[in-house]
Amino acid sequence: MTRRVVITGMGIVSAVGLTVEESWNNIKEGRTGIGPITHFDVSNFSVKLAGEIKNFQPELYMPTKEVRRRDPYQRFVVAASKEALAGGFTVKESERGRTSVMIGSGVGGVGSYYGECEVVYRTGDPRRITPMAIPMLMVNGGSDYVGIDIGAGGPSFVPASACATGADCIGVAYHYIRSGRLDQALAGAGDSTIFNIGLAAFDRTGACSRETDPARACRPFTKNRPGMVFGEGAGVIALEELEQAKARGANILAEVVGYGSTADSYHITAPEPEGIGASEALKEALADAKLNIDDIDYINAHGTGTGLNDAMETRAVKRVFGERAYEIPMSSTKSMTGHAMGGTAAFEAIFCVMALRDQVAPPTIAFDEVDPELDLDYVPNVAREVPIRHVMSNSFGFGGHNVSLILSKFEG
16 A cells, blocks of 8 residues: 655755744745855856855854864755754664655755865865865765764665755655655755856856846746846755654644656756646656646746746646646745755745645745736735645756655645
């Protein structure tokens, strides 16, 4: 018999908040976390704004010595994991092999690695770099640190699918638990890419917003959308098999019921324009959940604010939902968090759980001018109370990765 998989804890570190409640409250109120870049000097950069995390103190989550040995993305992952664990997720010795940690990263610790390369080039002495350079770089590094901390002994790997990484990690962990291989897992992703080379590289693709007004920096689905805005952070959710969660009296937040993942095989950066691969991921998630198009009450869009992505995603949703697409609220919370690469996919799964809890569709902010070609309900500017039983969260990544998750209100 197929087992049910529920969410019993969540954690987030984002530009809009250092906890789930803080982040969600700001999202509901339409408050942006985007502002001037302070991580490095942007005098010579066309891009001036990003969704930087503010007032984060990693020493609250790990010893000072460990802070120095870990990339910022790994610090975010640890903090988000500790919040997720507060839901009562524990690992007994007998459960080690039935517990996994799958917390990925779109790009790993590239900022730290770049810094160590600078040391070598500046000094000419390779012995000056930290011996932790490789662990700081690894896309599985954050996941492995958490696995060591909690004593997880089950399958330990992380899919790397660019900006879809967090959703793929959640989906794979869900399937492992549903199939019976695992009983519990921590899943999600984190990224920290707001550094000079990271920003310069993305800007060279033509994908970045060069707006200077934080309130208008990221305008997904609007007519004159200027592009994506960098973000950073981590999102982690605790997944458990239903009967185990009930037996320990866990507070069940939501249920994971569907996961679809496909590839465009079209272009290394651009999405397939008609949304064919993306629509197949949405269909696969619906089939996995045993739901139909009338069951979805809210969609959290990938919604990067770029010309290509927003048009493709709108077409993909129409391909799957037909006329029903016009009835479903679909918003982009990246308009407030910025785009934290693989980490954002995990943010958005968390926001979907909160939407189920509060029966609220969060807004797409800075929605100032309608694009005639993008004519769905993007929940412009103001959150909306709406009955929500099943939500869909879509994530797409460079290389043509398409992922869709479906989460449902828990009904015993």
